[in-house]
Amino acid sequence: MFAVFERELAIVLLGARIPPLALPETEILSPWQLLQGHLRRPTTWRSLAFLLVKLPFGVFATFLTFALLAPCIVGTFAPLGDLVSNGPRPSAIGALVLPGIPAVIGLAVAFHILNASVERGDDLQPTSSGSAPSSR
Numbered sequence: 001m002f003a004v005f006e007r008e009l010a011i012v013l014l015g016a017r018i019p020p021l022a023l024p025e026t027e028i029l030s031p032w033q034l035l036q037g038h039l040r041r042p043t044t045w046r047s048l049a050f051l052l053v054k055l056p057f058g059v060f061a062t063f064l065t066f067a068l069l070a071p072c073i074v075g076t077f078a079p080l081g082d083l084v085s086n087g088p089r090p091s092a093i094g095a096l097v098l099p100g101i102p103a104v105i106g107l108a109v110a111f112h113i114l115n116a117s118v119e120r121g122d123d124l125q126p127t128s129s130g131s132a133p134s135s136r
Contacts (some may be wrong), residue, residue: 003047040112064117068110 010016029037038044079096086092 003044003051006047006051061117062127065114068113072103072107072110075099076107 007018010018079092079100083092104129
């Protein structure tokens, strides 16, 4: 079920040509027979293993994104909140410039790191033939 969803996402978002996971059944089967056939197929178990391996990488990517972006966003917008709530004053303007500039630079660096990690992950994906990693 989830592998079919992943396949459809790849087709729609990437325009990839992916063959069907299994050939359609020509005979009419009961729901129980369909379930048994689905559980007997090796494709079911391979796709389940792929999704289970993919889960920790998704959790890591989410943690990396929050760890890199959260301090930069807070450093950028926290002084703005102080400026809005207490009005313009010399200390508020200084607080806006001093942490704001490094926060914006950190945000740019964080986006570059995240982009590099995505490109590195793309290098590890198999090609459409499923045999070798892609070379850039």
